[in-house]
Structures are given as C-alpha cells and as structure tokens.
Amino acid sequence: MDALAPKENLITLKNAGVSQGGRTLVSGVDLTIARGEIVTLIGPNGSGKSTTAKMATGVLKPTTGTVTRQPGLKIGYVPQKLSIDWTLPLTVERLMTLTGRFSRSEIDAALEAVGARRLLHAAVQELSGGEFQRVLFARATIRKPDLLVLDEPVQGVDFSGEVALYELVRQIRDTTQSGILMISHDLHVVMAETDTVICLNGHVCCRGTPAAVKRSPEYLRLFGERAAGSLAIYQHHHDHEHHEDGCVVPDGEAHSHEGHRHEGHRHG
Amino acid sequence: MFGDFFSRALIAGIGLALVTGPLGCFVVWRRMAYFGDTMAHSALLGVALSIILSMNMTLGVFAVAALVAGALIVLQKQATLSTDALLGILSHSTLAVGLVLVGFLTTVRIDLMGFLFGDILAVSVDDIVIIYGGGLAILAILIFAWRPLLASTVSPELAEAEGLRPEASRLVLMILMASVIAIAMKLVGVLLITSLLIIPAATARRLSATPEQMAVVAAVLGAVAVVGGLFGSRTWDTASGPSIVVMALIVFLVSLTVPVTRLYGRKAPDGARS
Numbered sequence: 001m002d003a004l005a006p007k008e009n010l011i012t013l014k015n016a017g018v019s020q021g022g023r024t025l026v027s028g029v030d031l032t033i034a035r036g037e038i039v040t041l042i043g044p045n046g047s048g049k050s051t052t053a054k055m056a057t058g059v060l061k062p063t064t065g066t067v068t069r070q071p072g073l074k075i076g077y078v079p080q081k082l083s084i085d086w087t088l089p090l091t092v093e094r095l096m097t098l099t100g101r102f103s104r105s106e107i108d109a110a111l112e113a114v115g116a117r118r119l120l121h122a123a124v125q126e127l128s129g130g131e132f133q134r135v136l137f138a139r140a141t142i143r144k145p146d147l148l149v150l151d152e153p154v155q156g157v158d159f160s161g162e163v164a165l166y167e168l169v170r171q172i173r174d175t176t177q178s179g180i181l182m183i184s185h186d187l188h189v190v191m192a193e194t195d196t197v198i199c200l201n202g203h204v205c206c207r208g209t210p211a212a213v214k215r216s217p218e219y220l221r222l223f224g225e226r227a228a229g230s231l232a233i234y235q236h237h238h239d240h241e242h243h244e245d246g247c248v249v250p251d252g253e254a255h256s257h258e259g260h261r262h263e264g265h266r267h268g
Numbered sequence: 269m270f271g272d273f274f275s276r277a278l279i280a281g282i283g284l285a286l287v288t289g290p291l292g293c294f295v296v297w298r299r300m301a302y303f304g305d306t307m308a309h310s311a312l313l314g315v316a317l318s319i320i321l322s323m324n325m326t327l328g329v330f331a332v333a334a335l336v337a338g339a340l341i342v343l344q345k346q347a348t349l350s351t352d353a354l355l356g357i358l359s360h361s362t363l364a365v366g367l368v369l370v371g372f373l374t375t376v377r378i379d380l381m382g383f384l385f386g387d388i389l390a391v392s393v394d395d396i397v398i399i400y401g402g403g404l405a406i407l408a409i410l411i412f413a414w415r416p417l418l419a420s421t422v423s424p425e426l427a428e429a430e431g432l433r434p435e436a437s438r439l440v441l442m443i444l445m446a447s448v449i450a451i452a453m454k455l456v457g458v459l460l461i462t463s464l465l466i467i468p469a470a471t472a473r474r475l476s477a478t479p480e481q482m483a484v485v486a487a488v489l490g491a492v493a494v495v496g497g498l499f500g501s502r503t504w505d506t507a508s509g510p511s512i513v514v515m516a517l518i519v520f521l522v523s524l525t526v527p528v529t530r531l532y533g534r535k536a537p538d539g540a541r542s
Contacts, residue, residue: 057429077429084422088297089476099419099430123477149429 009034010073010147010179011056016065018051025051027064028203033147033179038169038193040182043200043222049183050151052200056181057149076145076178078136080152084124092119092127092135102142110142111135113175114168130161134168141172148172150182166193273389277498280391280399281512284452285464285490287403290410290483291448292465292490293472294441297421297479301466302352303340306359307445308461310336311453312366315383319376320369326398326450333446336362363458386457386509388498395454402451406444413440418479456509464490467516471523489519 009032017027026048033039033056041049054060055067057075084090096107111117114134119127127135133153140148150169154162170193173180182194197213199205199222206218213219295304311329318328336358343354370378379387410417419427420434427434445465452461468490469482476482496519497512 054429058431059425059428075430077426079423079426079429082423082426085297085299087470087473088422089473089478089482090422091477094478095422097415098422099415099427099432101415143430 008070010070011181012066012068013052013055013062014066014068016052016055016062016067018048018055018060019063024202026200026202029055029065029198029200030204031056031198033181035146035179036173036177037195038173038180038182039196039198040184040194041198041200042184043205047200048202049200052198053149053151053181053183057147070146073147074143074145076140076143076148078133078140078148078150078153080155080183082132082136086125090124092116092122092124095124095135096139096142098139100143106142110138113141113171114138130157130164133157133161133165137165137168137172141176141178144176145178147179147181148176150180152183152185155185169193273391274498274502276391276393276396277388277508278495280396280455281388281494281498282491283396283399283403284448284455285468285494286487287406287448288452288464289468289472289485289487289490291406291441291444292467292469293479293483293486294417294421295445295462295465296469296473298441300441300445301462302355302359303337304445304449304462304465306340306355306362307333307336307442308449308453308458309359310362310366311449311458311461312383313362313369314366314450315378315453316366316369316373319373319378326402329453330446330450332362333449334443337442337446382457383453384457384459385507386453386455386460388455388508388512391455399451399455402447406447409440409444413437414480417441456512460509460513463513463516464493467513467520468493471516471520474523474526490516493519 011031011033013029013031016029016031018025019027029048029052031039031052041052043049051060055062056069057077058067058069061067092111093107096102096110102110107120108117111120114137116131116134116138119131119135124132124135137153153169154165157165169180169182172178173193192210194210196207197210198207199213199216199219201222205222206213206216208216295301310332314329314332315325317323317332318325321328340351340354340358343349344351349357367380370380382390416427416432416434417437417440419430419432420437424434427437448465449458449461452464456464468486471489472482472485475485493516494512497515498508500506500515501508501511
C-alpha cells in the first residue's frame, strides 16, 4: 500500500470512525493521502463517504481511531451542490475571493487554467452547470491547496463534460502536485486516474487500484450484477476515451442500492 | 444642529439606516426575515422586563432578543416542529407575554403605541449617542467579519471545509441583529424594525453586482427612505415611523422598473479577453 512508501502523507486516518447519538456513521477507516495522489471514496448513499471526507478535512472529529493532518494543511473544497440564491449578487470574480484575498492576476490565472476566464464578470446565477463547476474548481485551486476535496464533482454534468472535468482533475494534480480526495457515486471515468479507490459501506469494503477493486468480490457484492451488466454499455465510451482499465458503475446505480446493508445483500 | 426635534430625528434615523442596510443584506441572503421579525417582537417583552427589573431598557431588549435567538437554535436542534412553526410560536407568544406584562405595570405609564410603532420625533441626544456608538460597533464587527460571514452564507459546508466556522458566523449575525433591534426599537417600534432591514436590502439587490455594492447601496437607500419619510410626515402630518417605511416601499417599487440585465455583467462572448 501507499502508506508504506516513503511519501509525504498529507492526511492519515487510522481505524477512524464516527458515531453520533448511538448510531455508527462509519467505522474502521484506514486512509492516507500523499501529494500528487488521487484517492476516491465510493459507496451507496449513507455509506459514510461524506463523513469520512469530513474527518479528513477536520470538520468532524473521529469518535474512534485517529486522524492526523500535516500541520498547516491547506484545503480547497469543491462542494457537491451549490445553489446561490438570486438575492445574493455574486460575480465569478467575487466568488474567487470568497474565503481568501487574491490579486486580479491570480484570479485570471486560476480561471484561465480551467478555461473560464471569459466568465470573470458574469453573475454566477447565469452560468451553466458545467461552467459553474469549472469556476468552482478554479475557486478551490486558487488557494494553492495541499489537499483538494471534490464532492461528487461531476454530478449533473453530461458525459463529455464529465470527461473534461476529470481531465481537469488530472491536470490540476499534475501541475500543483496537491493530493486529491474525491467522493463519487460512479466510477466509470475517474477510475483510470485514481491511485486508490476505497469502497465504503459503513466500513471499508474493499480498496486498492481501480482494476483491483473492480475484480474484488466485495465490490461486486456491493454494486451487484447490474454494475457488471452496464459495464458493456460504458465500455463503448471507454474505447473512445481510452480508459481501458476503467471500472464501471452506471449513474444512479448507488441510488438503487440505497438502504441495502452490505451484509444482507444477496449477491455474493 | 441637535437643537430641534426634527434634526435629531433625521440624524438618528440616518444613523440607524446606515447600519440596517448592510445587516439587512444578510437577513435577505440568509432568508432570516421571519427570524428578524420574531426577535423584534420579543423586544416588547424586553421592555416590560426592563421596567420590572428596573434595568437599562436597551440592554434588556438586547438580552431578551438574544435569548429568543438562542431558544430558537436549541429548539431547532430538537427537530420536532418546523422552523417556521417555531418562529410563529416564539414571535407571537413573546409579543403577547410582553403586552400582558405591560398591562400589569400600573405604577409606570407606558406609551404602548410608541413601542409598537416607534417615536422617532422624541429622540434625545442620549439616544443619538447610543445609536451612533452602537451602530459604529455593529458596522465595525460586520466589516471585520465580512469575509467569513459571506462565505458561510454562500455555503456553510464549503466555509467549514476551508477552515472557517459557519456556526460562529451565525452566532455573530444573531447578536448583531439583537443589537440593532435594541437600538432601533425606540425609533421605528417593534412592528416596523424588520422593514428597515429588509426593504432597503431588497431594493439594493437590483442595483448591485457584488455583495459589497449591495450593502453600501442598501445603506444609502435606507437613509433616503428616512429623510424622505420624515419630510413627508412633516408635510402631511403623518406618523413618522410608518412614513419612513412607506417611503422605503416607494423606493423599492421604483427600483422594480430598472431592468436587471442592464446592471450587471454578462458573459463575455466566446474567445473574448477581459
């Protein structure tokens, strides 16, 4: 595992878990993120992905186990869903300095990097879904974060936009060497770029490289035969996008498994 | 210039508007209008308790408004009744308890109408000192905490992930609102305070492209409403507090005729460099 490699770990979770009001949200998570590494958390709704990410960023304290962060770790966050009310006038330029002060040239550079510089003076309410995602990426990266946290970064973006966003994630990783923690429902494109996939369902079901996770029986048990069935559908796209080792879960698949307990699942 | 009651009213009203404008923007952005109303209604309870306990009225009103805000947070965490039902209960019961308590106060004669609708023409030099002292403190805190307050308004989870504390921001805003209510009650009364928070801010929205612009424009528009309302009330001999609110409404209605799209930036055409 990466944890054994002599790399600078930004974040280390050891057997970490959170219980609230007698209910265990997630338990026994081991996780490290190093510079330049992409770690993806997958799992159905309510499987503890967000809780795990919140432990990593320090928003939630673990009730069991430990979480250590590099001192002074700077985090950039791309939220899952951000709807900005019309009553709040906000241009892209102003959004860029939401949590910190940056010069005009820094703002230009960050927007340029995501191909959104022409949106500088646009009101955020006017942006399309894809444009807004790009701007949110730029906003998170302008901080030059050590760790970038992406919560369902491609939700609501069409397939070609999705490919473009993942390409952007790869570029950001290559140019900034920041660590990236991604939360995802679906795997079909991101898998190829991810160093470690952690499959959660209240605990860690399986982990490893995308290819290894795809073959793991726990993964198949969690996502079931329907995942395997839809693999063929997406394979077509994969041929085009050259992600041969991509592991496939269709959009919405995790939804259909909502509420299923891993232990009680019939496929296995 | 503090000599006659009309100039004192103008100075006090403008001072208040300069604070309620920017703070009111947060009330509009965070959809706290009903929440503000609830805190304002509790002010009458604050008045009654201050008299019973013979304490400073501004402090009493502030304390009760802050307590009501705290009570709401606690009740919200129980998550049994919806927030608007809780607000309805707190809003009307604090107002009713205040009215009942005021009725018991036989030793002191209370100008109930003055507390409900304000009496800006009766403002003293001491009141002006409180308004400007308190107002400057509120504005200073607002400016100092502006970035985290705004970030928490846009997205609490984003703010939290990037090291800010949205819960603290919420608390700061509640305390600032309780303070504004405490200093504004005498001027416009408990029933009209929130109008000075909401109407200028809502008017400013259509005229602004950034949050900061909106705050400044709201402050200016609030001052315009105060000046216009007071002169109107002198000319037509109408009640001063309601006249200010009516003036604010007129400015709002006029602003609706300004087309929004002309006022703020659109996307540059593809390939354009800005």
